[in-house]
Amino acid sequence: MCVPGGQAAIALIYFAFTGSDAHVLLPESAYGPNGELANHLLARFGVKTELYDPLIGGGITKLIRTNTRLIWCESPCSVTMEVQDVPAITAAARHAGVTTALDNTYAAGVLLDAFAHGADDVTMQALTKYVGGHSDLLLGSVTVRDEAHYRALADAHSLLGMSVSPDDCSFALRGLQTLAVRLRQLEENTLAVAGWLREQPEIGAVLHPAFPDCPGHDTWARDFTGSASVFSFVFEPSIQPDAIVRLFDELALFPVGYSWGGVTSLAMPYFNLQRRYHFHNGKVVRFNIGKEKAEDLIADLERGFVALQ
Numbered sequence: 001m002c003v004p005g006g007q008a009a010i011a012l013i014y015f016a017f018t019g020s021d022a023h024v025l026l027p028e029s030a031y032g033p034n035g036e037l038a039n040h041l042l043a044r045f046g047v048k049t050e051l052y053d054p055l056i057g058g059g060i061t062k063l064i065r066t067n068t069r070l071i072w073c074e075s076p077c078s079v080t081m082e083v084q085d086v087p088a089i090t091a092a093a094r095h096a097g098v099t100t101a102l103d104n105t106y107a108a109g110v111l112l113d114a115f116a117h118g119a120d121d122v123t124m125q126a127l128t129k130y131v132g133g134h135s136d137l138l139l140g141s142v143t144v145r146d147e148a149h150y151r152a153l154a155d156a157h158s159l160l161g162m163s164v165s166p167d168d169c170s171f172a173l174r175g176l177q178t179l180a181v182r183l184r185q186l187e188e189n190t191l192a193v194a195g196w197l198r199e200q201p202e203i204g205a206v207l208h209p210a211f212p213d214c215p216g217h218d219t220w221a222r223d224f225t226g227s228a229s230v231f232s233f234v235f236e237p238s239i240q241p242d243a244i245v246r247l248f249d250e251l252a253l254f255p256v257g258y259s260w261g262g263v264t265s266l267a268m269p270y271f272n273l274q275r276r277y278h279f280h281n282g283k284v285v286r287f288n289i290g291k292e293k294a295e296d297l298i299a300d301l302e303r304g305f306v307a308l309q
C-alpha cells in the first residue's frame with residue numbers, strides 16, 4: 001500500500017503491530033526519525049524501544065522478551081551502513097512468533113529481493129528516494145505477502161487517513177520506468193567516487209557495502225545484487241572539523257542535503273557521530289552520488305582535498 005512518505009510507512013507499521021507495553025527492537029543505526037518516533041511519540045502510548053547491535057544476527061534471540069511485538073531491520077543501516085544479516089534475524093523472530101519489518105529503501109526494492117532473502121512479514125520503502133528519483137516526490141510503500149499482515153496494516157491505513165494522491169502515484173509509476181537504468185548508472189558513478197576516496201590518506205574507512213571496510217560487507221555480497229548511491233566515509237582522527245568545513249566550501253558539485261536517491265550529488269557531514277557498536281566518535285561524511293560525470297565529481301573532490309590540507 002502507498003503512504004505519504006517513508007516516515008509515514010514507518011509510522012503505519014508501528015500503529016499496526018504495536019500497542020501499550022509492546023517491546024520493539026530497533027537497530028542502533030536505523031533511520032534517525034524511526035527511533036525518534038518510537039522514543040518521543042510512541043513512548044507516550046507505552047511502546048518501549050530497545051536499540052540493538054545491527055550486526056547481532058541470530059544473537060537477537062537473547063533480546064526477545066515475552067512482550068516483544070516488532071523487530072525492525074534496515075540494511076544497510078543509515079550513515080554507518082552496517083549490512084544486517086536479515087535472514088538470521090527473521091529466523092529468530094519467526095521462532096519466537098515476533099513480526100519483523102524491513103526498511104528496504106537503500107535497495108529500492110530491487111538490489112535486495114527482500115522476501116526471497118529472509119524478510120518474512122513486512123517491508124517498506126521511502127519511494128521518495130529511488131522510485132521518485134528526482135528529489136521532487138514524497139511517497140512511501142508498505143509491502144506484505146500474507147493476509148493477516150495485510151489486514152492489520154489496511155485497517156490502520158484507513159483509520160489514520162494515510163491515503164495518497166493519484167498524481168503522486170503517477171510520479172512513482174513514471175519513476176519505475178527508468179529505475180533500472182538510473183540504479184545502474186548511479187552504482188557505477190558511486191563506485192568510482194568511493195574508490196577514489198579510498199586512496200586518500202585523510203580517509204580512514206569508506207563505508208560502502210561493496211568494500212570490505214563496510215561492516216557486514218560479506219552479508220551484502222551474499223544477499224544483494226548490487227550497490228546504490230549512498231555511502232559514508234570516516235576521516236582520520238587528525239583531520240579537524242574546520243578543515244572539513246573548508247573542504248565543503250570548496251566543493252561545487254556537492255551541495256549539503258539530506259534526502260538522497262535523486263540525480264544530483266549531495267554531502268552531509270557528521271562531526272561527532274556517536275554509536276555504541278562498531279563505531280566510535282567519528283568525523284563522518286555521507287555522500288549521495290548523482291548522475292553527474294564521475295570524472296567531474298572526482299576533479300571537484302581533488303580541489304576540495306587540497307583545501308582540506
Ligand SMILES: *Cc1c(COP(=O)(O)O)cnc(C)c1O
Pocket residue numbers: 004005006007008031074078103105106126127128129138139140259
Ligand atoms: C528517507 C528515508 C526514510 C523516510 O522517507 P521520507 O519519504 O523522507 O519520509 C525512511 N527510511 C530510510 C532508510 C530513509 O532513508
